[in-house]
Amino acid sequence: MAGTGVPPINIEGTADWSSLSRMMNSKGIQFSKARTAGTSVKVFTNTPADYRQLVALLESIKRPFFTYQLKEDRMDQRVIRGLPREMSVNDIKEDLVSQGIADAVVQQLTSRTTKKPLPLFLVKTKMPEKLAEIQRLAMLTVSFERKKKSSEPSQCYRCQRYGHTQRNCRLAERYMEK
Numbered sequence: 385m386a387g388t389g390v391p392p393i394n395i396e397g398t399a400d401w402s403s404l405s406r407m408m409n410s411k412g413i414q415f416s417k418a419r420t421a422g423t424s425v426k427v428f429t430n431t432p433a434d435y436r437q438l439v440a441l442l443e444s445i446k447r448p449f450f451t452y453q454l455k456e457d458r459m460d461q462r463v464i465r466g467l468p469r470e471m472s473v474n475d476i477k478e479d480l481v482s483q484g485i486a487d488a489v490v491q492q493l494t495s496r497t498t499k500k501p502l503p504l505f506l507v508k509t510k511m512p513e514k515l516a517e518i519q520r521l522a523m524l525t526v527s528f529e530r531k532k533k534s535s536e537p538s539q540c541y542r543c544q545r546y547g548h549t550q551r552n553c554r555l556a557e558r559y560m561e562k
Contacts, residue, residue, distance in 0.1 A: 389455055390428070390429050390430070390431065390432055390434075390435045390454065391435070391451055391452035391453070391454065392426045392427060392428050392451065392452075393426070393427045393429070393435070393438055393439065393442070393449055393450075393451040394421065394424045394425075394426050394427075394449055394450050394451065395424055395425045395426075395427060395442065395447060395448075395449045396423065396424050396447070396448035396449060396555060397423065397424070397425075397447075397448070398420055398423065398424070398425055401418075401425055404447070405418070407441070407445075408438065408441065411437060411441055412437075413429065413434050413437050413438050413441065414429065414430045414431070414434050415427050415428055415429045415430060415434065415438075416428050416429070416430050424449075432454055432456065435451075435454060439451065442554065443554065447554075448554055448555045448556060449554050449555070450540070450543070450545075450548045450552060450553040450554065450555055451548075451552045452548060452552055453551065453552055459487075459489070459508040459509055459510055460508070460509055460510065460511075460512035460515075461506060461507070461508050461530070461531040462506070462507050462509075462512065462515055462528040462529060462530060462531060463493070463504050463505070463506055463507075463528070463529045463530075463531055464476070464504065464505040464506075464507055464521065464526050464527075464528055465503075465504060465526060465527045465528075465529065466521075466524055466525055466526035466527055467503060467505060467521060467522065467524060467526060468503055468524075469492075469501050469502060469503040471503075471505070471522065473490045473491060473492055473505070475522060476490045476505055476507075476521060476522070477490045479521045479522055480507065480509075480518075480521070483514075483518055484511075484514055485509055485511055485514050485515065485518075487509055487510055487511065488507050488508070488509045489507070489508040489509070490505055490506070490507050490508075491505065491506050492504070492505050492506075493505065493506055506531065507528075515528050516528070540553045540555075542555065542557050542558075543555040543556060543557065543558050544558045544560065
């Protein structure tokens with residue numbers, strides 16, 4: 385993240401870099417540095433606006449690339465404990481909205497082995513400070529915990545590479561054979 389807080393964009397293919405950099409220049413996209421990384425070019429933009437412009441440009445010309453999410457676009461993830469497993473996700477969302485958290489995305493967690501629903505719910509929001517104030521949901525005392533990071537490296541389910549996720553990947557799709 386080159387000190388700016390803006391993640392790099394990894395653009396596949398180095399053969400036509402000069403024409404791509406001219407195109408970026410003509411669109412007014414500023415970048416602090418670009419360097420080769422194997423068969424790709426890693427571009428560090430100066431601002432989030434330049435980052436978004438470059439992503440839009442690459443998508444419009446259908447250029448394969450991957451990147452990471454901007455910090456300002458990330459949602460905080462918390463696990464809700466203290467609710468019954470039968471609780472409806474919609475009821476939880478409605479209760480959170482009534483308590484001032486309008487952007488909440490709620491999903492129920494499931495067991496990895498049995499795939500059965502657990503009495504744990506994941507809530508994603510850009511207002512984690514408001515979650516800290518909530519003590520009750522559906523008239524039950526609840527607690528919110530930070531979601532633990534996985535000990536496994538992240539893998540993209542689109543291109544099957546490690547180190548990034550499918551949300552910001554525009555590389556060619558690769559499927560695992562069963």
